[in-house]
Amino acid sequence: MKYIDEYRDGELARKIAARIAAETDPARRYSFMEFCGGHTHAISRYGIGELLPPGVRMIHGPGCPVCVLPIGRIDQAIALALERGVIVCTYGDTMRVPASNGLSLTRAKARGGDIRMVYSASDALDIAGRHPDREVVFFAIGFETTTPPTALAVRSAQARGLDNFSVLCCHVLTPPAITHILASPEVRDHGSVPIDGFIGPAHVSIVIGSEPYVQFAEAYRKPVVIAGFEPLDVMQAILMLVRQVNDGRCEVENEFARAVTAHGNQTAQAVVSQVFELRTSFEWRGLGEVPCSALRVRPAYARHDAETRYGLRYRPVADNKACECGAILRGVKQPTDCKVFGTVCTPENPLGSCMVSSEGACAAHYSYGRFKDIAVVAA
Amino acid sequence: MSGSVRKGYVRPLDLRHGQVDMGHGAGGRASAQLVEELFVAAFDNPWLRQGNDQAGFDVGAGRMVMATDAHVVSPLFFPGGDIGCLSVHGTVNDVAMAGARPLYLAASFILEEGFPLADLKRIVDSMARAAREAGVAIVTGDTKVVERGKGDGVFITTTGVGVVPPGICIDGAAARPGDAIVLSGSIGEHGVAIMSKRESLDFDTEILSDTAALNGLVAQMLAAMPRVRVLRDPTRGGLATTLNEIARQSGVGMRIEESAIVVAPQVDAACEFLGLDPLYVANEGKLVAICGADDVAALLAAMRAHPLGRQAAQIGSVTDDPHGFVQMRTRFGGRRVVDWLSGEQLPRIC
Numbered sequence: 001m002k003y004i005d006e007y008r009d010g011e012l013a014r015k016i017a018a019r020i021a022a023e024t025d026p027a028r029r030y031s032f033m034e035f036c037g038g039h040t041h042a043i044s045r046y047g048i049g050e051l052l053p054p055g056v057r058m059i060h061g062p063g064c065p066v067c068v069l070p071i072g073r074i075d076q077a078i079a080l081a082l083e084r085g086v087i088v089c090t091y092g093d094t095m096r097v098p099a100s101n102g103l104s105l106t107r108a109k110a111r112g113g114d115i116r117m118v119y120s121a122s123d124a125l126d127i128a129g130r131h132p133d134r135e136v137v138f139f140a141i142g143f144e145t146t147t148p149p150t151a152l153a154v155r156s157a158q159a160r161g162l163d164n165f166s167v168l169c170c171h172v173l174t175p176p177a178i179t180h181i182l183a184s185p186e187v188r189d190h191g192s193v194p195i196d197g198f199i200g201p202a203h204v205s206i207v208i209g210s211e212p213y214v215q216f217a218e219a220y221r222k223p224v225v226i227a228g229f230e231p232l233d234v235m236q237a238i239l240m241l242v243r244q245v246n247d248g249r250c251e252v253e254n255e256f257a258r259a260v261t262a263h264g265n266q267t268a269q270a271v272v273s274q275v276f277e278l279r280t281s282f283e284w285r286g287l288g289e290v291p292c293s294a295l296r297v298r299p300a301y302a303r304h305d306a307e308t309r310y311g312l313r314y315r316p317v318a319d320n321k322a323c324e325c326g327a328i329l330r331g332v333k334q335p336t337d338c339k340v341f342g343t344v345c346t347p348e349n350p351l352g353s354c355m356v357s358s359e360g361a362c363a364a365h366y367s368y369g370r371f372k373d374i375a376v377v378a379a
Numbered sequence: 380m381s382g383s384v385r386k387g388y389v390r391p392l393d394l395r396h397g398q399v400d401m402g403h404g405a406g407g408r409a410s411a412q413l414v415e416e417l418f419v420a421a422f423d424n425p426w427l428r429q430g431n432d433q434a435g436f437d438v439g440a441g442r443m444v445m446a447t448d449a450h451v452v453s454p455l456f457f458p459g460g461d462i463g464c465l466s467v468h469g470t471v472n473d474v475a476m477a478g479a480r481p482l483y484l485a486a487s488f489i490l491e492e493g494f495p496l497a498d499l500k501r502i503v504d505s506m507a508r509a510a511r512e513a514g515v516a517i518v519t520g521d522t523k524v525v526e527r528g529k530g531d532g533v534f535i536t537t538t539g540v541g542v543v544p545p546g547i548c549i550d551g552a553a554a555r556p557g558d559a560i561v562l563s564g565s566i567g568e569h570g571v572a573i574m575s576k577r578e579s580l581d582f583d584t585e586i587l588s589d590t591a592a593l594n595g596l597v598a599q600m601l602a603a604m605p606r607v608r609v610l611r612d613p614t615r616g617g618l619a620t621t622l623n624e625i626a627r628q629s630g631v632g633m634r635i636e637e638s639a640i641v642v643a644p645q646v647d648a649a650c651e652f653l654g655l656d657p658l659y660v661a662n663e664g665k666l667v668a669i670c671g672a673d674d675v676a677a678l679l680a681a682m683r684a685h686p687l688g689r690q691a692a693q694i695g696s697v698t699d700d701p702h703g704f705v706q707m708r709t710r711f712g713g714r715r716v717v718d719w720l721s722g723e724q725l726p727r728i729c
Contacts, residue, residue, distance in 0.1 A: 001648050010712040047713020231711050347721035368715040371704045 003258075007230030008046075016235045017051040023242055030056045031194045032241050033331055035178060036201035037064030037359030038229050044364035046231040056238065059193070060361035062177060062287060062329040063201055065142045066093045067353040067360045070285045071317040073170050074099035077139045080168070081105075081113030084310060087131065088115045089124035090139040091146075097356045100317055121146075121153035121167070128157070128165035137306045140167045145203040147171045147295065148268035151275040154297065154304045168306040169296050172282065174204050175212050176293035182220045186332050193331050197241040199234065200226035202256055209264025213252045221250045228256040275301055283316055285353055286329035325352035328361050335362040336373055342366060392416045397496040404490065404524025417500060418520060421507040426518035434518035436483060441545060446473035447538040455498065455532055458572045459587030460663075462535055463505035468592050468663060469614070470539040471513045475594040476610045476666065478549040478601055479541035484510065486537050487521040491530035502533065513592035515539065546605055553608040554629035556699040559675035561668040563596065563682060564589070564690040565641040566618050570660030571649045586645050591664030596687045600668065603681030609669035616720040617659040621667055622705045623719045632700020635717070637710045639694040659720045669697065 024030060034040060040060045043049060049058060062068050074097055080086040088105070095106045095117060109115040114134075118124050124138035140150040150167055157165040178198065186193045200213055205226045213224045223244035227237035237255045244251060254260050275298060282294030297305035306312065319325060323345070324338035335341050335354070345351040347363055354360035358367065392412060402409035419427045426434040448469040455462045467484065474481040486506065490499070510517050572588040593612065601607060609629070613621035618640070626633050642650075642657045650657050664687065670678050675693055682688030695707075705717045 001644070001651060004651065008711055010710055013711050045715060046709050046711040047715045048711075050713045347718075367718045367721070371702070371706060371714075371716045 004230065007228065007232040009232060012232055013051060013235060016232070016239055020056065020235070020239050020242055021053045023239070023246065024053050024055050025246060026055065028055065029194070030196050030242060030245060031059055032056070032197050032199060032238065033059040033061045033181070033195050034199040034234070035061040035063040035174065036199070036204065037067065037357065038202060039199055039227065039234060040064065040361055040364050041359045042229055042231055042234055044368040047368070048231055048234055049369070051235070052238065056242070059195065059331040060328070060364075061181065061198075061331060062284070063143065063174070063204075064353075064357050064359040065146075065172060066097060066357035067325070067329060068172065068177075068284045068286060069094070069097065069141055069170060069353065070283045071099050071319070072283070072315050073141075073168070074105065075315070075317065076312050077137070077168060078103055078105060078108045078113065080137055080306065080310065080312075081108055081115050082111060084135070085114070086135045086137050086310075087127060088113065088137050088139060089118045089127060090115065091119075091141065092117045093357050093359075094139060094141060096350065097353055098350055121149045122156075125153045125156060125162065125165060128162050129160070132164060134164060136165050138165070138167045139170070141170045143172055143174050143201070143204050144207045144272075147272050147276070148207060148265070151271045154275045154301050155271065157304050158301060163303060166304045166306040166309050167297065168312075169276065171276065171295045172284065173293050173295070174201060174208070175216075176290055177284070177287070178213075178216055180287055180290050180293070181330060182216060182222065184330060186330065195222065195331070196245050197223040197225070199237050199241070200224045200252075202227060202229045202233070202259070205254075205256065205260045205264065207265050207268050210252050210254045210260055210262050211264070217250045217252050223250050223253070225253045226256050226260055228259065274298075283314075285319070286326035320351045323352035325354045325362075328354050335365045338362070342370060392496060394496050394500050399490045399492060399494040399496065399499065399524055401492055401524055401526070404522060410522060413522060414520075417496070417503055418522075421500075421503045422510065422517040423507070424516045424518060426516065432519075434483065434485075436518070439542060442479075442543040444474050444477040444479040444541045444543055445538065446470055446477075447536065448473060449534065449536040451531065451534050452573065453531060454573075454576050455502065457576050457588055458584075459568075460590040461502055461505050462533065463502035464509035465588075465590050465663060466535040466537045467506050467509035467513060467515070467517075468590050470537040471515060471592045471594055472612045472663075472666075474539045474541035475592075475597045476549070476612055477541070477543060478547040478597065478607070478610060479543045480598065481513065481515045481539050481541040481594050484515050484517045484537050484539045485519045486517050486535060488523070489530055489534040489536075490522065490524045491532055492524055492527040494532050499533065502535075509592065513594055544601070547601055547607075549607060549610050551609055551611065551625050551628040552630075554625055554631050554669045554697045555608070555671075556631055556697050557672055558608065558669050558697040559672050559693050560622070560633060560635060560695045560697060561670070561675060561678060561682070561691060562618065562640065562694045563593075563666045563668070563688045564664075565643050565646070566613070566662055566665060567642055567646040567650060567657035567660040569663040570617070570655075571646050573661075574653065574655075575649070582649070584645060584649060586643070586649065589662055589664035591687055593664065593666055593687060596666070596682065596685045599685050600678060600681050600688075604670060604674050604678040606674050607668055607670045607678065610666055612666045613662050615661050617657070617661060618667070619656075619658040619705070619717045620720045622717065623703070625667070625669070626700075626703045626705055629697070630701070630703065632698040632703055633695055633705040634698050635695030635705065635707050637707055639692055641690050641692065658717060672696070
């Protein structure tokens with residue numbers, strides 16, 4: 001596959017790994033947080049951790065939109081389907097996330113809720129067009145990557161007069177989440193989560209550009225390297241971070257130059273600000289209330305805002321007491337630190353969201369890496 | 380009045396424009412007509428022509444094998460096949476995976492009221508063709524009809540029996556550390572072919588399902604290498620699930636090489652944009668074989684000499700691992716576990 005296979009070349013990987021090993025200072029440790037779930041997945045799937053020297057450690061951040069989606073929001077979607085007879089359209093990843101009362105969207109579907117998996121917001125719009133007699137709600141989750149398509153769907157619904165279509169907007173923003181982590185006591189004061197730099201998200205950056213990260217780099221003195229999703233992208237970014245740390249630099253560098261520019265996709269940004277506005281605060285699973293970190297539909301499009309249309313109230317729901325997702329999402333703990341990891345909490349029976357989404361730190365480690373926790377006798 | 384008997388006229392089934400109705404499942408004249416004009420006509424063998432509710436055949440000495448499969452595939456007709464041939468291949472293959480020679484199939488149909496007879500004929504003809512090519516006879520069957528809305532067109536269950544040649548001992552629990560793991564060809568085709576026709580996806584592709592009867596290939600393999608220990612076809616859940624099943628049954632681990640597993644470029648690309656891992660995508664015309672390390676060269680030669688085994692290759696080895704991990708060395712050079720399929724394969728969103 002063009003533009004993909006080249007970035008999965010094992011030979012090049014070994015060369016980059018050798019350079020990383022050569023350039024890391026044996027006297028110090030390097031801890032980098034990959035913010036984005038797609039990177040967590042790539043690191044696990046390709047076994048990148050194994051190619052890094054022992055002094056370099058990756059910390060999994062909260063950039064998995066399914067993982068940070070609070071139970072209360074899924075409850076809202078389930079209620080729309082089961083109590084209001086709405087056709088709820090959702091991305092596949094959200095279907096299995098455990099919500100209240102032992103339900104998930106998949107289980108609510110088994111109970112008779114009309115819940116349909118779609119690949120994009122426009123699929124949901126098509127469903128609304130085909131069923132003018134039914135109400136259709138698109139469960140809009142995701143970071144800045146999926147927000148522009150949702151905005152376009154809302155605008156299109158308005159233009160076509162598709163009054164039966166609305167979105168349940170749970171779109172969240174990347175920069176405020178990074179700030180929240182950097183400003184957290186563990187990172188700032190205690191140093192118990194040492195973060196030497198960030199691998200910046202790939203697709204989010206295509207939309208927002210590399211500009212927005214400059215403020216963290218300067219204010220918190222942490223280097224940021226934006227990386228693509230292929231394993232060579234990630235390794236190259238790690239090398240660039242190691243060099244910044246060695247040089248004492250705190251810059252924003254762009255490894256994903258083939259897709260990311262300084263100012264990003266301004267057309268997309270314009271569509272988003274036309275349809276959405278900032279919420280003052282939004283609850284993130286694991287991070288608590290984060291100010292100015294999420295979007296809601298503007299009053300001009302209120303007809304297509306599910307919260308307004310159905311008078312939805314948000315009720316926060318606490319996580320299972322044994323669940324350590326919150327700490328894991330902030331990089332404070334690792335999956336293996338959680339008492340229920342791999343025992344009660346598995347991909348088949350997930351207690352928390354880190355285990356449900358394949359990009360969650362726990363699912364990634366369980367699926368791809370848990371053999372490292374146990375000594376394996378070679379044949 | 381003359382005593383002559385007037386010949387009755389039974390209007391033949393309207394196979395072009397007719398539909399299944401509740402009468403066809405009632406067990407009366409309409410049922411009999413459906414069986415005779417459609418099923419018996421297509422499958423055509425001495426057992427069916429006898430018109431009994433069961434088929435009798437002699438059982439030789441030795442070991443018999445029986446397998447059954449229900450087929451609920453949607454859509455009914457997909458690139459490379461249909462529910463008909465799939466239902467024959469599926470059960471023939473299950474029997475063949477015991478090293479047995481498949482002999483007879485039973486086929487039961489649950490039809491939905493309103494299902495077009497033209498489609499049913501297409502399916503039945505496809506089954507007949509698949510059975511002939513595989514050298515099996517469909518000797519008995521059953522038909523039921525459910526009301527409109529209570530069935531998805533047609534569901535087919537096939538059951539098959541076969542006989543194991545002497546000296547062949549194949550069992551999922553027989554893999555031993557040091558054994559070679561062999562895969563007969565490229566993976567992921569069936570699942571992707573099906574997905575390409577699913578309602579909300581509908582993408583253009585030339586990928587055809589690989590659905591095929593594997594008993595010919597198996598016979599050739601066992602003739603050249605009777606010491607094969609394990610055979611299994613990686614259907615639902617894909618290659619990954621099959622390897623994990625065998626590892627668990629045998630109480631062993633496995634180490635495989637990603638670079639040794641063949642994935643057609645189109646399948647690779649489709650999986651890439653759908654967010655699927657080819658290791659977990661269903662196959663219907665491939666098999667996994669495990670044999671001693673000393674026997675693998677002869678086995679591979681026999682497989683590559685057969686049309687369904689041209690791309691056969693050793694993909695790894697069995698290891699001594701009490702935890703039963705299937706580990707894979709990625710093309711990239713790192714190591715990862717290839718775990719059981721968890722839930723249904725759902726693609727990522729970003």
